[in-house]
Amino acid sequence: MRMAGLSRATGVPVPTIKFYLREGLLPAGERTSPNQSQYDDQHVHRLGLIRGLTEIGGLSLAMVSEILGAIDDPNLQLHEVFGIVQRSVTRQITEQHTAGEDLRFDLVDAVMREQGWQHAHNAEHRLAAATLLSIMERLRLNHTLASLKVYANAAQAIAEVDMAGLMQHESRDEMIESVATATVLGDALVSTFRRMAQTAMSLEAASKPTPTGQVS
Amino acid sequence: MRMAGLSRATGVPVPTIKFYLREGLLPAGERTSPNQSQYDDQHVHRLGLIRGLTEIGGLSLAMVSEILGAIDDPNLQLHEVFGIVQRSVTRQITEQHTAGEDLRFDLVDAVMREQGWQHAHNAEHRLAAATLLSIMERLRLNHTLASLKVYANAAQAIAEVDMAGLMQHESRDEMIESVATATVLGDALVSTFRRMAQTAMSLEAASKPTPTGQVS
Numbered sequence: 001m002r003m004a005g006l007s008r009a010t011g012v013p014v015p016t017i018k019f020y021l022r023e024g025l026l027p028a029g030e031r032t033s034p035n036q037s038q039y040d041d042q043h044v045h046r047l048g049l050i051r052g053l054t055e056i057g058g059l060s061l062a063m064v065s066e067i068l069g070a071i072d073d074p075n076l077q078l079h080e081v082f083g084i085v086q087r088s089v090t091r092q093i094t095e096q097h098t099a100g101e102d103l104r105f106d107l108v109d110a111v112m113r114e115q116g117w118q119h120a121h122n123a124e125h126r127l128a129a130a131t132l133l134s135i136m137e138r139l140r141l142n143h144t145l146a147s148l149k150v151y152a153n154a155a156q157a158i159a160e161v162d163m164a165g166l167m168q169h170e171s172r173d174e175m176i177e178s179v180a181t182a183t184v185l186g187d188a189l190v191s192t193f194r195r196m197a198q199t200a201m202s203l204e205a206a207s208k209p210t211p212t213g214q215v216s
Numbered sequence: 217m218r219m220a221g222l223s224r225a226t227g228v229p230v231p232t233i234k235f236y237l238r239e240g241l242l243p244a245g246e247r248t249s250p251n252q253s254q255y256d257d258q259h260v261h262r263l264g265l266i267r268g269l270t271e272i273g274g275l276s277l278a279m280v281s282e283i284l285g286a287i288d289d290p291n292l293q294l295h296e297v298f299g300i301v302q303r304s305v306t307r308q309i310t311e312q313h314t315a316g317e318d319l320r321f322d323l324v325d326a327v328m329r330e331q332g333w334q335h336a337h338n339a340e341h342r343l344a345a346a347t348l349l350s351i352m353e354r355l356r357l358n359h360t361l362a363s364l365k366v367y368a369n370a371a372q373a374i375a376e377v378d379m380a381g382l383m384q385h386e387s388r389d390e391m392i393e394s395v396a397t398a399t400v401l402g403d404a405l406v407s408t409f410r411r412m413a414q415t416a417m418s419l420e421a422a423s424k425p426t427p428t429g430q431v432s
């Protein structure tokens with residue numbers, strides 16, 4: 001298909017496709033004349049991947065470019081790709097870290113010990129978690145801080161199906177790509193389900209009489 | 217404290233504070249002379265809130281402004297504030313929905329039935345979940361689609377502690393504010409823990425011999 005067809009097939013506007021081509025996020029099509037190229041299903045797929053990561057995952061184009069580079073690099077090991085994809089969230093948090101601040105590494109280390117994650121001491125994840133917990137403490141989310149085990153167990157259960165799913169892929173390329181998409185889109189899925197559950201529970205709470213009129 | 221002191225206390229640069237004041241995200245200080253105002257702990261706290269929502273939660277300023285408006289509105293009921301906060305994620309997803317697309321409402325409805333969420337049929341959440349699952353299907357995340365129950369159970373467990381924590385607050389204002397912060401920062405916490413768990417499991421997998429060399 002030509003570029004207009006690629007745009008129709010994916011819903012991505014032509015100027016955006018041109019931008020992705022210029023930035024190297026999308027591989028060039030097969031040139032059929034000086035002004036025309038042909039695109040195929042691989043381009044459709046790659047555009048879906050870029051949109052999923054940017055628009056649902058909220059990743060920057062720089063981050064997407066790094067992830068696509070990891071997918072396209074045949075020499076990377078699976079856990080190295082994991083490392084790159086995982087930074088998509090933790091980097092956003094560690095950037096908020098102010099040197100000299102007292103961070104709650106104690107809480108993070110307790111969670112890691114309890115969950116059996118301590119052998120995988122990734123300094124960036126540990127810093128991200130400690131930064132996040134310190135911000136939560138500052139915002140007085142004491143109950144969340146007292147419920148870390150529930151959060152960690154939920155994350156563990158999800159990570160287990162993530163890994164099991166990953167191992168079912170037959171080719172390395174599929175496996176590598178699904179590390180990226182399952183991680184980034186999976187975050188959005190948990191968040192969306194969490195909101196659905198909260199809505200169900202908050203409607204139930206609203207239908208009951210409120211205690212001493214605290215919530216009017 | 218003066219504006220320079222507020223900046224030092226929070227790590228937020230003076231021009232950013234001025235911008236938040238102009239945009240109405242931060243209430244004005246108490247004017248002590250034509251060119252000077254005094255700021256207090258409430259300003260420090262509000263700046264922490266704005267930063268948590270924008271920098272960790274990745275929310276737009278428009279979204280933060282909407283949430284702060286909900287926090288400051290004494291007439292809103294708790295479940296209405298929930299509705300506003302929850303859109304912070306689902307809106308980002310529903311915007312990706314293309315009219316006429318076949319969405320996986322069937323999968324969403326099955327999850328809602330199984331989890332007992334069906335009485336809280338929020339059209340926006342349902343559309344967000346269906347859009348997300350359709351994008352996952354297009355990206356061939358079949359294993360994730362087959363594991364929705366694990367994701368939903370994890371989300372349910374977290375939502376339960378969220379709601380329990382919420383009910384422990386003594387004042388309506390604290391409760392309302394923590395709806396926003398616990399929801400937005402809680403997402404980041406699950407994502408971070410999920411990455412820590414994935415890292416632990418991926419390192420374990422890397423230390424074992426790989427099956428038929430699929431992952432080199």
